[in-house]
Amino acid sequence: MKRLTESKIILxxxxxRVAELKRRFNTHAQAKFYISHLGQDFSDxxxxxxxxxxxxxxxxxxxETLGRVQAIDRSFLPNFAFGPEDVVVVLGQDGLxxxxxxxxxxxPVVGVNPDPARWDGxxxxxxxxxxxxxxxxxxxxxRPLKAVxxxxxxxxxxxxxxxxxxxxxxxxxxxxxxxxIELGDQCETHxxxxxxxxxxxxxxxxxxxLLTGASAIVQSLGSESGREPSxxxxxxxxxxxxxxxxxxxxxxxxxxxxxxxxDASHLCFTVREPFPSHTTQAGIVFGRVTTRQPLTLTSQxxxxxxxxxxxxxxxxxxxxxxxRAVIMPADRQGCLVV
Numbered sequence: 556m557k558r559l560t561e562s563k564i565i566l567x568x569x570x571x572r573v574a575e576l577k578r579r580f581n582t583h584a585q586a587k588f589y590i591s592h593l594g595q596d597f598s599d600x601x602x603x604x605x606x607x608x609x610x611x612x613x614x615x616x617x618x619e620t621l622g623r624v625q626a627i628d629r630s631f632l633p634n635f636a637f638g639p640e641d642v643v644v645v646l647g648q649d650g651l652x653x654x655x656x657x658x659x660x661x662x663p664v665v666g667v668n669p670d671p672a673r674w675d676g677x678x679x680x681x682x683x684x685x686x687x688x689x690x691x692x693x694x695x696x697x698r699p700l701k702a703v704x705x706x707x708x709x710x711x712x713x714x715x716x717x718x719x720x721x722x723x724x725x726x727x728x729x730x731x732x733x734x735x736i737e738l739g740d741q742c743e744t745h746x747x748x749x750x751x752x753x754x755x756x757x758x759x760x761x762x763x764x765l766l767t768g769a770s771a772i773v774q775s776l777g778s779e780s781g782r783e784p785s786x787x788x789x790x791x792x793x794x795x796x797x798x799x800x801x802x803x804x805x806x807x808x809x810x811x812x813x814x815x816x817x818d819a820s821h822l823c824f825t826v827r828e829p830f831p832s833h834t835t836q837a838g839i840v841f842g843r844v845t846t847r848q849p850l851t852l853t854s855q856x857x858x859x860x861x862x863x864x865x866x867x868x869x870x871x872x873x874x875x876x877x878x879r880a881v882i883m884p885a886d887r888q889g890c891l892v893v
Contacts, residue, residue, distance in 0.1 A: 654719075719754065724752070754822055
């Protein structure tokens with residue numbers, strides 16, 4: 556069989572809910588009994604599993620007519636060695652695309668939606684039959700690509716973690732994070748629920764939800780006092796007083812402005828639930844992060860401090876006392892096929 560290329564086509568897949576339940580309960584029947592016993596409809600689980608398994612089979616068969624195919628489960632991504640000429644096909648939800656991109660260095664990623672009736676697929680523009688046209692165009696470099704700015708957290712231990720959507724820096728469990736935060740010439744000691752640093756791709760996710768909550772609180776307080784919230788009632792007012800940074804947007808306008816370009820040269824950070832006290836401040840709570848002005852955090856947590864990315868808590872860096880993290884736009888970009 557003559558193929559278009561001898562470069563590898565890496566097919567990234569994920570386990571379905573049925574597959575994960577079978578790992579836990581050993582058999583399909585026991586998994587079904589458990590879910591049904593809880594009053595849930597297991598047929599929805601089975602339909603999702605059947606469609607996904609069929610999509611994986613169809614995708615692999617199609618790709619094998621085009622090149623050498625290697626299929627890997629998402630659990631192997633942190634340790635998998637991608638080649639510089641590999642083409643990566645991701646079959647799954649948006650989160651699987653983001654989780655894959657952060658382990659790559661410029662390889663093109665083709666996001667395929669295995670079940671359009673179930674998944675919206677912002678990062679999954681293609682269906683399985685589209686691959687017949689898309690993959691040859693990618694191999695011949697005739698397919699348009701979209702650059703994605705990633706975030707990176709680099710520790711003073713030499714470890715680095717990348718993120719496609721966002722980084723979380725804070726406590727492993729529901730406790731307070733203690734750290735020193737630095738941005739430009741500003742420096743404070745914080746006690747908070749942690750810090751979120753978002754990329755443009757992730758700015759309509761976790762960041763948007765945080766800003767939506769902050770805006771709603773400010774608007775509610777303004778309504779209770781019988782007046783509209785002013786520009787000085789936003790969550791960044793303390794940072795603006797005496798700050799040399801440009802004034803931030805009022806809280807009621809932050810939600811509309813939370814999203815920004817996927818290839819933007821900056822990141823955006825926000826501090827969750829900062830607590831002011833005699834020894835802690837709450838001024839540096841929201842702002843931009845650039846290569847020239849990185850965000851620096853120094854841990855004061857003897858234990859349970861972590862940094863993880865894109866919601867994958869199992870893939871993390873320890874962030875304990877003495878650890879110093881410098882966060883900025885990454886030194887490499889993601890590359891999505893569109």
